[in-house]
Amino acid sequence: MDKDAAATQPKGWTLGAIRNRNLRLEVYCQSEGCGWFGSFDLDQLIESVGPQYELADDGPGFPCEKCGGPDLKFMLALAHSGAGQEGED
Ligand SMILES: [Zn+2]
Secondary structure (H helix, E strand, C coil): CCCCCCCCCCCCCCCHHHHHHCEEEEEEECCCCCCEEEEEEEHHHHHHCCEEEEEEEEEECCCCCCCCCCEEEEEEEEECCCCCCCCCC
16 A cells, blocks of 8 residues: 655656556756756657656656756656545555
């Protein structure tokens, strides 16, 4: 039984698992002078690399969309669409 994965350091997440749980993949760039923050489109990522793509815990493996730098950090955020649901399934 795991708690909400929001804002934790995710480990061993696959794109498919993230989508199944209705989480958003938010990333921020650590390159100096950039600081880009955004979220990746899971459907789009899954289409290109597949749902089994596993995110390394030191970065999603995708370049920053703004500066192209590899120094991205990521976290999972809840993309809530219902109230009062515990997301157990
Ligand atoms: Zn950047």
